[in-house]
Amino acid sequence: MEHADWGTIYPYLVWTLVAIIGLGIALASAGKRLHIRRLPAIDAIEEAVGRATEMGRPMMFVPGLAGVDVPTFQAIAIAGHVARLAARYRSRIIMPVTDTVILTMAEQVLREAYAEGGAPDAFNPEDIRFLSGDQFAFASGVVGLMNRERVAANFFFGSFAAESLILAETGQALGAIQIAGTPSTLQIPFFIAACDFTVIGEEYYAVTAYLTREPILLGSVWGQDVCRILLASLIFATTVAQKFLPPFVLKFLGL
């Protein structure tokens, strides 16, 4: 499909959701206090950084396999927060990447995070490494790095495919504390089985809001939750009312 079909509900739905998220951001900017529930996996990030510091060993942050897309952008944002914590303890983060565009982005974000954390000299640009654009060459490169550097903590955030379990099991065998988060539904069970903490689904996109507690980010998370309630209600209502709705409404709903 080249362009949106305005004869169906979908374009209206998307813009309604965007408007609701925008409303959340506006309310938060206006000073509305918003609550976000506890995410134990994200609370564990500081513990993981602290543990790696105590052991005097580096951490590894893998931002997934994808190129420039929303989950990877989110992963780089999370990496920035982890780097700020690491800078506080002057700890080292190794970040292998599979895409050269992400390499430049990651280098810039981590450089600024270390500077903001008060330890610009603790940042080593060589710790941001481009390994390979090939899935399994990348996986073997990451596994090799983990073993050679004896990492104490692993963070897997981003879009992953079959290599997820190879990475997580290697970290598990090394005894590293592991925190993962992915919107890739097929990889979630692997991470749950092999990692200490896992954030799943929508939690993945709430991590930066949770970490920074910035009102504007919390507002967008609140907006997303309202959208989910709206979508679930719409699905339930249309399922129940399907038999009674006239054909043109069913066509509009795509049923």
Place this chain on the structure above:
Amino acid sequence: MFEPLQNSTLNYILVVGALIVSVVVLIALHSSPPYVRRWVIAGVTFLVGLYVPLEFYIPRHNFLTVWRDPLSDLVRVLAGFTIGLGIVNLVIVHGRHILQRTANFPFSLAFFVGFISMAFVGFLHHYKPDLWAQKPGEGELAFWSAAYKVFFEGLLLPLTSTVFSLLAFFIVSAAYRAFRIRTLEAGLLMAAAIIVMLANVPVGTWLTSWLPQDSWLKWFRLENAALWLTTQINAPAMRGILFGAAVGGLGAALRILLSLERSFSFGGQ
């Protein structure tokens, strides 16, 4: 929108002009104060980010559609520039290991041998497949094409397949940990896994094949129970997670578009 130029001189002048403009823009960005850089990056992100949904949601072929191909070409060109940075990164990291004779320098040596030989054979395979070799006979591969085939199909593909096959062993070790029955959830997981696994092997379906298909007892046949578990329990749960993630992705995209994520406000330092 843009037609290729027939005049090669003009073409070269435009390419050189584009390079000069790019260098000037980069120098201007680097020498500008951080707040200016931040505003420029936020502005470009917003405009480009707004272009894609607007082009899609304005019905049919619209005034924005003509810019679609040039913009995707621009993205490809920008990505092409960064490939060089990737190679530079690899060469710096591994070159330092070799020069300083660190404990891991054999791995770096392996990288350089692999990288140089693959690039060399790849270039010759593409441009001069019979350089320094006899002309290939009918139905035969040229020397460098055959060498490329050996490097690619005989070396690289088996190596990647080997890494992939490790997954089988890792699945077993992960499953062992996941299936240890210590909680109610782990017990349910174990029970569901046994039913689904047994239903997918002939002996499993044979075990309950004596149950009649035309009574309520059919739900206890392993293949039916497994189908119910995967379609009525697993699929809705997965879709629910996907729904949540999709809405989350929309919110994250909006935050990036509006430069609300602090980590993307480049130019602070």
